[in-house]
Amino acid sequence: MEAGWRHAVIPWLAQAPAAPALNMWNAPAGTPEIWMKVGIAMLAGFGLLAALIAAPTRLRRPISGAFIFLAGLFWVLVFLFPKPIDSQTPHEQRPRGFVQDVSFWLADAIPVVSNFSNILTAFILGLGVFSLVRIHLMRVAKKQNDWPFSVVLLVSMVAMATFGYWDWKTRLDLGGAKVDEAWPLAAYGKDLLFDGMLQVMEAAMFSLIAFFILSAAYRAFRIRSVEATILLCAALIAMLNLMGAVVVTWDGMIESFGKDNAFVMNFTLSSVAGFIRDNLQTPGIRAIDFGIGLGALAMGLRLWLSLERVGGN
Amino acid sequence: MQSESYPIIKLFVGVACTVGLYSVLYRETKFYRFFEHMFLGLAAGWAMFALWGETLKSTWWDRMVGSVADEGNPAVPGYWAWALLLPIGVMAYFVVSKKHNWISRIPIGIILGLWSGQQVQVWFTRYGPQMQSSMKPLFPTTWSEFITPLQPEAGAVYPAQVIGNLIFLLTLLSAMSYFLFSFETKSKLFNGMTTWGRWLLMIGFGAIFGSTVMTRFTLMIDRMYFVFIEFFQQGLIPLIGGR
Amino acid sequence: MANEKTIWEKLQAIDRRVLYTLLMVIATVSLFFKVNVPTKPGQPTKDLYRLLVDDEALPEGSTVILQSDWTQSTRGESAGQMEALLRILMRRNIKFALLSVADPQAPLVARNVIRAINLERKAKNQREYQVWEDYVNLGYFPNAEGTSNAIAANFKTAVAGRKETPPGSATPLDVFQSPVLSKVSKVEDVPVYINVTGSKTSNILIERLGGRVPFAALVTGVMGPETLNYYQSGQVKGVAIGLNGVAEMESLMEKGLVETGKPEVKSFAGETNYGRGMAYYLALHTCLVLMIVAVVVGNVAMVAARKKK
Structure with missing residues (x-):
């Protein structure tokens, strides 16, 4: 029984060994066996989906609650369960016993479970692209206001996706070094669209905020209340402290009054800014952070235990 | 081999895109909207490719189907x-x-x-x-000097440091009380603390503002560098026979 | 003309486009002046420099994990940080394993910086950094939280399957066969974990690594105040913040670091130390001055207009 537990359950998800042995959870690549197993698993998954579609209304909330609980349970166990002595220990040299087995299994499964959210997020992000395409295709089809801009968007999207995929496939087939040497059309297209346009536009978009921040500060940064005055003074000191030339000049001036006098040296710009940073700014931000942390912890527990309204109804 | 004229073409296209997006600073025109939609389209297109090429292929597909042995690499089961x-x-x-x-x-x-x-x-x-x-320590361990000397004794806590630590603690507690006790209370102590908390938070926000301004300005300076130094000075002027 | 605006009212309502033009012109003109602006490095940057250059903290020839989580959108700050960092690592023959979790574009952007610094070294007849021998690119890992968890739990499994092509070979091989990672299987095996980031990935790493390895961060100004919080609690051993941090790093590379009660840290005088940080630093000064002047003008005009009323 014990051997059965080890051989059947431990390798499940725990794909840690560099050269994993074959077991019921895997199959050699490129063989009909792996394709058959994958096919059966997908069929089973879609079967589950069909069962969910047919599920009675009263079961919806418990079903989604169970999924959430099981997903969270893994990480809670990782935190609460005794840690393995050293997760790098080769499988055959690991200590034996239920607790040790579970702790090693948990440690080995972390990289695997961590991937679940990556993969599911990727599947869900596809939904965003799907919605964007749907909205803009409808706008073009119905010739709504500014429909030519939707055409621009769709053409840019198709071009980027095509060249991105084409270049990626070429690199996989020929090797990155050869592509960088030969520069086929795919490389030009991808480089121009991605590096020459998308990246530059992203940087330009982010940099636009500089102009808005200047205009907003000029208009809104007025000493109308105690809070605004404090905010303005702190911002002024912070900005002065970011200018090396100002800091060096100011501090030099203070040093000329008494370089060896600890009291005088408290008035250097770096000391004043450092005092504000260490004793006012950091605890302020820390308090905000604690607040956010407590909120996240409470929200995490509520979600995990289905106390939040997330499940079906 | 990459074409010799390609880098300057790429720079030119990049500058045109930058100017297109920067035109919004004057007014939101059709010229701007053209580039805005192009940007959105390119970003969505890249996401479409990256979802498969950078995420699902390596983290899902390859692990599911495994890989056969090739030179120097062992086979990995699916x-x-x-x-x-x-x-x-x-x-x-x-x-x-x-x-x-x-x-x-x-x-x-x-x-x-x-x-x-x-x-x-x-x-x-x-x-x-x-x-x-x-x-943090709230009691001095030495009274030899009130203000922390320029070369302090190792491990000693000076009265001035204690004042700093008290201010730290006061800021932390009052800012926390501002957040945690955001409901109405009749306690004068809590009300006073939350008012203090609000004022002290403003100092933190002021410093955050200063730091944020640095980032935003630097990103803008970088774009000016791209247009005027990388494109004009280093790209275009040598091309048309300047220095 | 009862409705005519006074000078103070006009000064309170300067057209935004005038401000925009002023900002653009001031930034551009400043970029044409090549001036090494003096700096006075702050303690967080000094600690970072000590961590990277001091042989006790980071022995020459050892391997670090370098997580590069920035793209062109924060090039202004992050590129300068990455360049300064790579110059130090390459001069000290520190091997590095490069990975990214924030953006699929990040590995490509990081590779471009490595190429640029290699060209700089080639021009000076210095040894170029070789992929496989000196560094490996582990690529992009989606989901910062999940990846950081996996790395903290078991680095070798987390990056299993990543390959790199050794020079002169046509076949990509497992990165753990390379001299860079041959002695690394968990994060505790590297002396420093470095993160150059344009987003919040440094926070995620702090949460997930949980003090298993000394952690250093090079962050944008936006993330600076929050990161200083972790620096003060010892969760980050050294930090460079924004463009100011880059300029300070470059200045330390030129002049070295002397601190009371601590061993002196060497400089790299005679090498190319001033780079993008110093190229932009004067412009940052002038733009900040414009910001301060604009705010002061607005306030003075407001007070004066009130008094007149």
Whole structure:
């Protein structure tokens, strides 16, 4: 029984060994066996989906609650369960016993479970692209206001996706070094669209905020209340402290009054800014952070235990 | 081999895109909207490719089907259980169904569950050391000098440091009380503390503002560098026979 | 003309386009002046420099994990940080394993910086950094939280399957066969974990690594105040913040670091130390002065207009 537990359950998800042995959870690549197993698993998954579609209304909330609980349970166990002595220990040299087995299994499964959210997020992000395409295709089809801009968007999207995929496939087939040497059309297209346009536009978009921040500060940064005055003074000191030339000049001036006098040296710009940073700014931000942390912890527990309204109804 | 004229063409296209987006500073025109939609399209197109090329292929597909041995690399078996994630991912698309849209909550719920399960561990690793470092000495260990000397004695706590630590603690507690006791209270102490908390938070926000301004200005300076130094000075002028 | 605006009212309502033009012109003109602006490095940057250059903290020839999580959108700050960092690592023959979790574009952007610094070294007849021998690119890992968890739990499994092509070979091989990672299987095996980031990935790493390895961060100004919080609690051992941090790093590379009660840290005088940080630093000064002047003008005009009323 014990051997059965080890051989059947431990390798499940725990794909840690560099050269994993074959077991019921895997199959050699490129063989009909792996394709058959994958096919059966997908069929089973879609079967589950069909069962969910047919599920009675009263079961919806418990079903989604169970999924959430099981997903969270893994990480809670990782935190609460005794840690393995050293997760790098080769499988055959690991200590034996239920607790040790579970702790090693948990440690080995972390990289695997961590991937679940990556993969599911990727599947869900596809939904965003799907919605964007749907909205803009409808706008073009119905010739709504500014429909030519939707055409621009769709053409840019198709071009980027095509060249991105084409270049990626070429690199996989020929090797990155050869592509960088030969520069086929795919490389030009991808480089121009991605590096020459998308990246530059992203940087330009982010940099636009500089102009808005200047205009907003000029208009809104007025000493109308105690809070605004404090905010303005702190911002002024912070900005002065970011200018090396100002800091060096100011501090030099203070040093000329008494370089060896600890009291005088408290008035250097770096000391004043450092005092504000260490004793006012950091605890302020820390308090905000604690607040956010407590909120996240409470929200995490509520979600995990289905106390939040997330499940079906 | 990359064409010799390609780098300057690429720079020119980049500058045109920058000018197109910067035109919004004057007014939102059709010229700007053209570039704005092009940007959105390119970003969505890249996401479409990256979802497969950078995420699903390596983290899902390759692990599911494995890889055969090639020169220097051993064979890696495929793990069929990964296939179960596809139907779960497909569940998200039920959001468009009026009758069965509750199913779309399952994949989102799994992601939320995975996130929430980590919060306990994360809370302690993130905030534990911070709580510890907030416990600062509140009594001086030496009265030899009031102000911390330029070369302080190792391990000594000077009265001026204690004042700094008190201010630290006061800021932390009053700012926390501002957040945690945001409901109405008749206690003069709490009201006073939350007012103090608000004022002291303004100092923190002022410093954050200064730091944010630095980033935003630097990003703008970088764009000016791209247009006027990389394109004009280093690209265009040498090309048309300048220095 | 009862409705005519006074000078003070006009000064309170300067057209935004005038401000925009002023900002653009001032930034551009400043970029044409090549001036090494003096700096006075702050303690967080000094600690970072000590961590990277001091042989006790980071022995020459050892391997570090370098997580590069920035793209062109924060090039202004992050590129300068990455360049300064790579110059130090390459001069000290520190091997590095490069990975990204924030954006699929990040590995490509990081590779471009490595190429640029290699060209700089080639021009000076210095040894170029070779992929496989000196560094490996582990690529992009989606989901910062999940990846950081996996790395903290078991680095070798987390990056399993990543390959790199050794020079002169046509076949990509497992990165753990390379001299860079041959002695690394968990994060505790590297002396420093470095993160150059344009987003919040440094926070995620702090949460997930949980003090298993000394952690250093090079962050944008936006993330600076929050990161200083972790620096003060010892969760980050050294930090460079924004463009100011880059300029300070470059200045330390030129002049070295002397601190009371601590061993002196060497400089790299005679090498190319001033780079993008110093190229932009004067412009940052002039733009900040414009910001301060604009705010002061607005306030003075407001007070004067009130008094007149």
